[in-house]
Amino acid sequence: MNTDSSFLIVGKGLAGSVLAQKLYFDYGIRNMTIVDNQQYQASLLSSGIMNPVTGRRIVKTWQCDTLFPEAENFYKEAGKTFETKFIEQKQIIRFFESIKEYNDFTIKTGEKAYQQYISEEKQPIEANLINNDFGAGNIKGAFLVNVKAFLDASNTFFRNEGILINEELRLNNLQFEIDKVIWQNKFYDHLIFCEGYHALENPFVNKLPFRPAKGEVYIANIPDLPQERLIKKGIFFLPLGDHLFWVGSTYINNDLSPEPSEKGIQILNEKVKKAIGNLSFTIERTETAIRPATKDRRPFVGAIDHPYKVYIFNGFGTKGVSLSPWCATQLCEHIFNDQPIPAEIDVNRFL
Numbered sequence: 001m002n003t004d005s006s007f008l009i010v011g012k013g014l015a016g017s018v019l020a021q022k023l024y025f026d027y028g029i030r031n032m033t034i035v036d037n038q039q040y041q042a043s044l045l046s047s048g049i050m051n052p053v054t055g056r057r058i059v060k061t062w063q064c065d066t067l068f069p070e071a072e073n074f075y076k077e078a079g080k081t082f083e084t085k086f087i088e089q090k091q092i093i094r095f096f097e098s099i100k101e102y103n104d105f106t107i108k109t110g111e112k113a114y115q116q117y118i119s120e121e122k123q124p125i126e127a128n129l130i131n132n133d134f135g136a137g138n139i140k141g142a143f144l145v146n147v148k149a150f151l152d153a154s155n156t157f158f159r160n161e162g163i164l165i166n167e168e169l170r171l172n173n174l175q176f177e178i179d180k181v182i183w184q185n186k187f188y189d190h191l192i193f194c195e196g197y198h199a200l201e202n203p204f205v206n207k208l209p210f211r212p213a214k215g216e217v218y219i220a221n222i223p224d225l226p227q228e229r230l231i232k233k234g235i236f237f238l239p240l241g242d243h244l245f246w247v248g249s250t251y252i253n254n255d256l257s258p259e260p261s262e263k264g265i266q267i268l269n270e271k272v273k274k275a276i277g278n279l280s281f282t283i284e285r286t287e288t289a290i291r292p293a294t295k296d297r298r299p300f301v302g303a304i305d306h307p308y309k310v311y312i313f314n315g316f317g318t319k320g321v322s323l324s325p326w327c328a329t330q331l332c333e334h335i336f337n338d339q340p341i342p343a344e345i346d347v348n349r350f351l
């Protein structure tokens with residue numbers, strides 16, 4: 001492992017931050033520059049949920065037995081480093097949308113592979129407040145990560161180390177010379193793009209099949225809703241304290257504008273009404289961001305087709321919180337120890 005290698009990282013949302021954390025603390029890299037202009041970051045709107053069992057068919061999320069322990073360990077270690085708690089185990093009470101969901105969930109509670117993640121919930125305290133036609137189940141193996149707190153602590157650290165520069169990196173200011181990338185008169189061995197959906201403007205990588213998806217979220221005051229656990233009824237109600245809830249989100253393709261869309265607002269309104277139609281609530285504000293999702297819903301990790309050492313670490317879609325620590329390890333192991341990138345996340349599948 002060559003800890004003298006130098007790195008230029010473009011973009012410091014959650015992806016760039018997790019990767020920088022690994023490079024610095026686990027691989028001893030000190031010669032690193034991270035350039036970020038905090039432009040419309042998806043990470044700042046993330047609810048930070050790691051949900052092991054999702055979807056109408058009630059299935060375990062991809063690789064969760066591997067991803068969750070690694071992510072839990074990563075955010076705990078980062079918490080020790082920055083003396084802040086970033087991750088906690090949190091229950092999700094999931095109210096079902098159909099009798100089929102209820103039946104599928106109940107069957108899965110008896111399966112060994114699911115027992116650490118879900119359990120039956122006969123009489124949830126939220127039941128008389130939420131539209132509850134088909135019962136509820138308890139997702140006990142979920143985690144909540146305070147993404148904003150992690151990003152704030154990481155930004156402060158790397159800025160103080162002289163590693164983080166707050167500006168836009170313009171690609172035409174990059175030069176390439178035998179085995180080196182040059183930016184602002186400094187030479188780097190490796191260039192890694194972590195630009196979120198802004199990658200669509202980057203000709204090095206924008207031919208990859210990104211499928212960016214806008215998410216709209218309400219920040220709402222719901223005085224009567226219990227604040228102990230996350231509630232899922234079509235959409236998530238995530239307690240923020242003081243009766244405020246993160247309520248969302250939508251998943252809208254082909255709309256990259258920063259404003260909330262009419263369609264998105266309509267969807268949110270319908271779902272909120274369906275879930276808590278009998279409760280009084282006030283919408284404090286609406287927020288939007290674009291997820292860097294991909295055609296096959298797997299990240300893009302690894303070297304892109306380029307004569308120099310240029311990599312991508314992107315495409316984390318709806319699951320950046322749980323995916324990025326494990327994927328960062330795969331990229332680092334590839335760079336330092338020549339390990340192959342697992343095929344499902346290897347960007348090579350589209351090159």
Ligand SMILES: Cc1cc2nc3c(=O)[nH]c(=O)nc-3n(C[C@H](O)[C@H](O)[C@H](O)COP(=O)(O)OP(=O)(O)OC[C@H]3O[C@@H](n4cnc5c(N)ncnc54)[C@H](O)[C@@H]3O)c2cc1C
Pocket residue numbers: 010011012013014015016035036037038039040041042043044045046047048049050167168169170194195196197198199214215216217248249288289290291292314315316317318319320321322323
């Ligand atoms: C509403 C919503 C809810 C979500 N909830 C969850 C959740 O509960 N759990 C979960 O796991 N995931 C969730 N996600 C997904 C998660 O937020 C993303 O997977 C993750 O944030 C992607 O991080 P990123 O670093 O790739 O992109 P971003 O956060 O968008 O960061 C990209 C960064 O790169 C910078 N940049 C780009 N180009 C340049 C350049 N040329 N020069 C300088 N800087 C540049 C940008 O300014 C930005 O800061 C959610 C997303 C949304 C929108």
